[in-house]
Structures are given as structure tokens and as C-alpha cells.
Amino acid sequence: MERNIMGEFDMYRQAGTTPNFTDIARRYGMNRHTVAKYWKAGGQVEDARRCRPSGLDRHREVIEAKAQLPGATKRGIYEYLIDRCYAGEEPPAYNTLTKWMRRNGIECGRPPEGPEPHPRFETAPGEQMQFDWKESLRMADAEGEVFEFNVFSATLGYSRLHRFVYSRTRTEDDVMACLLAVMAANGGTARTLVTDNMSSIVSSSASGRRVSARFARFAAAAGFELELARPRSPQTKGKVESSNRFLSRLAVYEGDFRGEEGLVAAIARIEARCNTEPSASTGVPPAVLFMREKEELRKVGNMGLLESMVxxxxxxxxxxxxxxxxxxxxxxxxxxxxxxxxxxxxxxxxxxxxxxxxxxxxxxxxxxxxxxxxxxxxxxxxxxxxxxxxxxxxxxxxxxxxxxxxxxxxxxxx
Structure with a gap:
């Protein structure tokens, strides 16, 4: 309501006319003298109650400190205030606290300096490739046969070139076989490969995360270093995460392919299309930038050795x-x-x-x-x-x- 009145005041000022205070008061359910006072004060409609200090102001430091704690909620802060700050006093209503926090820009789990920034970063050609699974997909073909499968997705950091590999399961064997297929298609490997806590190749314990010995030997023989993204930080491998929006196109093939071979062909068509469309980040099709990046990929000298390891x-x-x-x-x-x-x-x-x-x-x-x-x-x-x-x-x-x-x-x- 306040915003509407101020907007109406602005229009009258631009037109160089004086508003009908009685008409505005009737339409907004206000006293005409109050409307006239706001007009004369410059059109800033303020609730007089907002100018009064709040009883919560004296607890501001406590509220701000508690709001920054991981997992803190407004309801939790409210119960804490009742327990520790309002002993023997009538506490404010819960809605009063939420409005006060909103008005003062205090949010739970948000540090005073604001949310953590995640600036976009670029990598040099051949420097990095991110990989992950699009897992537990389920589709039926034209005959009604249901296929349960996964898609291994890998994205080069510089060119944003995507590779999608169909896989029935997500074992360590599958990860290594899919990476071999990607390296063969790309004609080499990036120097650093980034993934998350992929359970088939990474084990987690109280002492930290550890890559399986077999996969570590495979990485050394292939000539790349494995970097594990921070847990619960998808932005650290955001380039491969963006490939999921391309794989979402697969949903429209429901009931419109024949057998596993038809499903694999549909995935290949999606891969080809997304690599020829201009990237939202670079403005250039990944296939074009890949011509530059391909020259910087490390050559895999002995594919036969890698295959024998798998x-x-x-x-x-x-x-x-x-x-x-x-x-x-x-x-x-x-x-x-x-x-x-x-x-x-x-x-x-x-x-x-x-x-x-x-x-x-x-x-x-x-x-x-x-x-x-x-x-x-x-x-x-x-x-x-x-x-x-x-x-x-x-x-x-x-x-x-x-x-x-x-x-x-x-x-x-x-």
C-alpha cells in the first residue's frame, strides 16, 4: 500500500498537479489529513510505529551472533531468547522477532558480510576436466521395455566440451572404462580431473578422504592428477554440473526409442547438439574451442596398458x-x-x-x-x-x- 501511494505521489509531482487527498484517503482506507501530511513531507509514507525503538534492539548482538551459527533457525533463536533473555518478562511474539530480523537484514546462516561469493574462474586449455554421474535414470522404449541406467558426463574446463557415456552401473570398473572412452574420443587427457566423493573410487572416514589404490595407479599411468571437490560445494565442479541441463533433454525420448541401442543413440545425438550450441559462458560452441584445447591435452601414450589395468x-x-x-x-x-x-x-x-x-x-x-x-x-x-x-x-x-x-x-x- 505504501509503495502504491508513493508511486501515485510521484505521478502527481511529474504532472505538476496536487492530488485529491480525500479520494486517496478513501481508496487506501486512511485519514485525509494523514495523506496530506505525507504529501507535504515529500511522499515518504512511514508507519509511526516503525520509528519507535523495539524491545529486541537491546538483544541485537545476541541475535546476530546466534544467527551466524551453522544450522541456526529463527525459531531456535526465539526459544533461546525466551530461555536466556526474557526470564520473568513477557517475551515478544515470534512474528515480532521474524519481522524485526527481516527489517534489520539479519538472516540465519548468513555472515554479516553477506553470502560467500563464488566468482567464476577459467582454466587454461588442457588444464582441467570435471566428471560426474547423472545417475539412476529410468526410461521405457517404444515397446514398453524399461531401462534403468546412468550417464557418465565429463566436461573440459576451457572449451566446455561435453562427453556422455551410457552405463548400466556405477562401479569402479565403469568409472575407469568411461574415462578410457572419453580419453579416446578427446584424443588425450587434461592434466587435472575433478570429481566429488564418488563412492566407487573414493572412501571417506574420520581421517579424511582416500582414493582407491587401483584408481590411483590408473590415474598415474594415464598422466592426470585427481582433485576432489569440496563436499557440498557443487560450484567447484559447476562446469560438469551444467551438463545436467543438456541431459534433461533425454526425457522427451520416453517411449520414442527402440532398445538399449536406441537409447545410446539418443544420448549421442544430445552430446553432438550441445557441443555445437554456443556456450552461455563463452558465447562460442564448445566444438570450436575444443580445436584449440585438443592441442594442449596430454597424449595417452599406452592405451593398451590402461585397458589392461581396467x-x-x-x-x-x-x-x-x-x-x-x-x-x-x-x-x-x-x-x-x-x-x-x-x-x-x-x-x-x-x-x-x-x-x-x-x-x-x-x-x-x-x-x-x-x-x-x-x-x-x-x-x-x-x-x-x-x-x-x-x-x-x-x-x-x-x-x-x-x-x-x-x-x-x-x-x-x-
């Missing part, structure tokens, strides 16, 4: 059966791998990852049931769809029936 690796040509061998069993790959060289990684966790041209095309479990041959149902259905005799058949039903027979064969039931 898993047992073999390189094979995928046959028409769409099966690759790993530790005495055969595991399926997508049809597009036939005749092409693929890399098969047997991870210490028991996971089998198959990569082609730097892309993870299949993930299996070494302990999966089904005998010596393990087909992903999606891969098997894809193979049957290419057969003429199945042209008019229910591909999914045929795939299930054949896979059941294969499983029984492996168990010796036939």
Missing part, C-alpha cells in the same frame, strides 16, 4: 552369429558389428563390455545363466528380423522361444 582385453572380428568369445563363453553383439573388429573387455567385477570404434555396443554379465551362449534378447530379435522366414512372424515371441531352447541346451535338458 580389464582383460581381446580384439575380435564379430562373426555372422553375432557372438564374441570371452572366458570360455560366447556373448552377443548388435547386428551392425558383423564383420567388424570389436574389443571385448572382461572386467574384474564380472562384467563383459564390448566396444566398437570407441562406443560401448554391448554389456553382459559373465555369471549370467544360459550355458555357453548368452544372447541379449534385443540382439537375437534383430537377427531373426533379418531372416525371410520370420518376416510375418511375431519376432519377439520367436526370439523368446529360441532363447529358451538355447538355455535348456546349455543346462543339458534336451
Amino acid at each position: 580389464a582383460d582385453v581381446s580384439v575380435q572380428a564379430a562373426p555372422p552369429t553375432m557372438l564374441v568369445r570371452c572366458r570360455g563363453r560366447e556373448f552377443s553383439v548388435p547386428r551392425r558389428c558383423i564383420g567388424r573388429r570389436v574389443k571385448v573387455l572382461a572386467m574384474p567385477s564380472g562384467q563383459v563390455r564390448v566396444e566398437m570404434a570407441g562406443e560401448t555396443v554391448a554389456v553382459h554379465d559373465l555369471s549370467a545363466p544360459g550355458g555357453p551362449v548368452v544372447y541379449d534378447p534385443a540382439h537375437y530379435a534383430e537377427a531373426l528380423a533379418a531372416k525371410a522366414r520370420y518376416a510375418d512372424a511375431d519376432i519377439e515371441a520367436a526370439a523368446r522361444a529360441n532363447l529358451e531352447l538355447l538355455g535348456r541346451l546349455g543346462e543339458g535338458s534336451l
Whole structure:
């Protein structure tokens, strides 16, 4: 109300006219003499009660000191005042305290000098890369099959180039495998990699945080230093946090992709698009600045050594059966791998990852049931769809029936 009256006074002054005090008093529920007094005083509408000292003024130092304590609340301060400062006296109402604190600019958890500043900082080309997980995502494809997955995201500090890697799980194996994929795609590694308390590679205790010995050996061999961001300080790795807004675009693909391969393709499209859009921070597409940063990345001299630190690796040509061998069993790959060289990684966790041209095309479990041959149902259905005799058949039903027979064969039931 006060602001409205002052605004109205300003308009009258600009027009060089005198307002109708009776009309203003009627509209705002005030006495016309009070309105006239405010006009003559320069239009500053003040409540006379505000000019009176408050009983809380004498406790200002206590209130300010308590408001700065971590976790302090206005209700807590109020109860403290009743207990320590108003013994035998009638305390003010709780709302009186909150209004008094607001009027005096006192906020809980906020130091007198104001909130802690977080100035934006830049890094030199090739200096830093931040990485994190976009975890526990859940989406259904066009057939209604539900996929639960995670996306590993890595962002170079100078160019803001993003890399997104699909992963079913978030183990130490996955972190190392995803970093290998990112280094292969970037053509090198930044000198410093920043992440938070990623539980798969960092353990926390009363004595502090410690990086796993295995990951430390991997970092040394790859030629980067790992820097852990301060707990509960997302701004220290804000560049990779900003990648989440790009990954939010994935939500619109709900029900509009086919199988895991379609999901991976959707993530790849989002990565390509966000790297060609001008960055809000630099005004330049990350892909353009990456041409400069790529020259400053450290070359990874022995990718074979790094791969051997992550898993047992073999390189094979995928046959028409769409099966690759790993530790005495055969595991399926997508049809597009036939005749092409693929890399098969047997991870210490028991996971089998198959990569082609730097892309993870299949993930299996070494302990999966089904005998010596393990087909992903999606891969098997894809193979049957290419057969003429199945042209008019229910591909999914045929795939299930054949896979059941294969499983029984492996168990010796036939």
C-alpha cells in the first residue's frame, strides 16, 4: 500500500498537479489529513510505529551472533531468547522477532558480510576436466521395455566440451572404462580431473578422504592428477554440473526409442547438439574451442596398458552369429558389428563390455545363466528380423522361444 501511494505521489509531482487527498484517503482506507501530511513531507509514507525503538534492539548482538551459527533457525533463536533473555518478562511474539530480523537484514546462516561469493574462474586449455554421474535414470522404449541406467558426463574446463557415456552401473570398473572412452574420443587427457566423493573410487572416514589404490595407479599411468571437490560445494565442479541441463533433454525420448541401442543413440545425438550450441559462458560452441584445447591435452601414450589395468582385453572380428568369445563363453553383439573388429573387455567385477570404434555396443554379465551362449534378447530379435522366414512372424515371441531352447541346451535338458 505504501509503495502504491508513493508511486501515485510521484505521478502527481511529474504532472505538476496536487492530488485529491480525500479520494486517496478513501481508496487506501486512511485519514485525509494523514495523506496530506505525507504529501507535504515529500511522499515518504512511514508507519509511526516503525520509528519507535523495539524491545529486541537491546538483544541485537545476541541475535546476530546466534544467527551466524551453522544450522541456526529463527525459531531456535526465539526459544533461546525466551530461555536466556526474557526470564520473568513477557517475551515478544515470534512474528515480532521474524519481522524485526527481516527489517534489520539479519538472516540465519548468513555472515554479516553477506553470502560467500563464488566468482567464476577459467582454466587454461588442457588444464582441467570435471566428471560426474547423472545417475539412476529410468526410461521405457517404444515397446514398453524399461531401462534403468546412468550417464557418465565429463566436461573440459576451457572449451566446455561435453562427453556422455551410457552405463548400466556405477562401479569402479565403469568409472575407469568411461574415462578410457572419453580419453579416446578427446584424443588425450587434461592434466587435472575433478570429481566429488564418488563412492566407487573414493572412501571417506574420520581421517579424511582416500582414493582407491587401483584408481590411483590408473590415474598415474594415464598422466592426470585427481582433485576432489569440496563436499557440498557443487560450484567447484559447476562446469560438469551444467551438463545436467543438456541431459534433461533425454526425457522427451520416453517411449520414442527402440532398445538399449536406441537409447545410446539418443544420448549421442544430445552430446553432438550441445557441443555445437554456443556456450552461455563463452558465447562460442564448445566444438570450436575444443580445436584449440585438443592441442594442449596430454597424449595417452599406452592405451593398451590402461585397458589392461581396467580389464582383460581381446580384439575380435564379430562373426555372422553375432557372438564374441570371452572366458570360455560366447556373448552377443548388435547386428551392425558383423564383420567388424570389436574389443571385448572382461572386467574384474564380472562384467563383459564390448566396444566398437570407441562406443560401448554391448554389456553382459559373465555369471549370467544360459550355458555357453548368452544372447541379449534385443540382439537375437534383430537377427531373426533379418531372416525371410520370420518376416510375418511375431519376432519377439520367436526370439523368446529360441532363447529358451538355447538355455535348456546349455543346462543339458534336451
